[in-house]
Amino acid sequence: MPFKQILLPLDGSAIAEEAIAHGVMLAQNSGAKIHLLHVQNSEEQSIDPVDWRLRRVELRSYLNRLAEPISEQGITVSQSVVEGRPAEQIVEYCDEVDIDLIVLTAYGKGGVSRFDFGSTAQKIFSGSGRSFIIVHPGLKPPAQENMAYRRILVSMDGSSHSEWVACQAASMMRGQEMEMILLQVIAVPDMPRKMPITREEHATREKFVECNRRAGEVCLEEMARQLENGIKVRPLLLVAQNVAECIYATAAEEDVDLIAMSAHDWQTGEQHVTGTVCHSVISHSNLPVLVFQDLQESQLQALRADNIACQIRHSTLPVRNEAHR
Structure with a gap:
């Protein structure tokens, strides 16, 4: 199983949290570590630095609250709050931590639009080069403890x-x-x-x-x-x-x-x-x-x-644009 580091980017919205159950399910199957990440958008930075720091404390508390039920299921989980532009910081985090799966919803706190995906989601799976799960919001996910x-x-x-x-x-x-x-x-x-x-x-x-x-x-x-x-x-x-x-x-x-x-x-x-x-x-x-x-x-x-790779008929992974006619 290739997934050992699973990233859940969260923006504080209930929509984004719908992806958590899927990340937990895959982590349970693979023994992966879950990374909860929130990017404090630098473009929305308050003029008052005190308000900005207080908001950062609130975000850490928010991630800790989400991490607790995940950790109780025997899954290793980390929480990080970083500053910057969301998509750029998420992609950078993937490189730093060697994330191999990103689990995210098609839309975040901006809500559903006429486009197929929110702008941040589009940038993440376009720029990260990682495997990902896209969860379309609206369908209530099963409870994490019963997820299968x-x-x-x-x-x-x-x-x-x-x-x-x-x-x-x-x-x-x-x-x-x-x-x-x-x-x-x-x-x-x-x-x-x-x-x-x-x-x-x-x-x-x-x-x-x-x-x-x-x-x-x-x-x-x-x-x-x-x-x-x-x-x-x-x-x-x-x-x-x-x-x-x-x-x-x-x-x-x-x-x-x-x-x-x-x-x-x-x-x-x-x-x-x-x-x-x-x-x-x-x-x-x-x-x-x-x-x-x-x-x-x-x-x-x-x-x-490690004898993990599944051998079917091919000795190597595919080269893109293979002549399969």
Whole structure:
């Protein structure tokens, strides 16, 4: 399990606190340390330095109050209050402490807007380069002491990116009463034009989809066999015009508690923070989405040395933009 340092950025709002239960759940499974962090926004600094210092004391008390029930569950937790611009300080903290997972809500004290994410959340997962969970506020999370993921949907696309994510998700939930759904969506190729496609073109498209469907079935069955060790794994293959829409719609229909996916699919170049499918899922799904960033080779070697890395078919982690056609 790669998560050993989990960051929960909090801005003092009840909305941001909805992410805490998810951080606690993952920390319990992995033995990770939780970092509670509040950034005292320097742009809102009071003219009166006494008021500023009093506010800092209040924030420390606030974090201590949140840390107490977490600590009572046997989880190591730290509290930090820093000054500066929120997104910049959060990213800097990730570098200093070597955070490997950020758990945050899509919006904070600014509330829901017409945009997919609040500005701070957008900057954090764009600039940190860390794996993250986006929690969309509004759905009441379960009580921390009863928190459990009963069913997880892992988005598969036939790439080594998604296979590695499935390994990590299985490791994360090993030994629990839960079900993992391995979902691969076969895309129907677009053929944009003014005139309808010909019968021959339609047959060609159908043949293409069928070839991908057969290959997908083989890959999913193989993954399920190798991961089904103490947990229930169910492969699911669907054909759809819109891959992302099918993923979050299926997740809702299957009543899953968490969607897990790679930030980058086989088509995504390294210049992008997330691939198109991933961005669409985290933008439109109401469910929590766990997005795994690719590990560096040095990190992978450390995992292998401890016999933690999940070996499927690939000896190394994927290189972005791999030719997976």
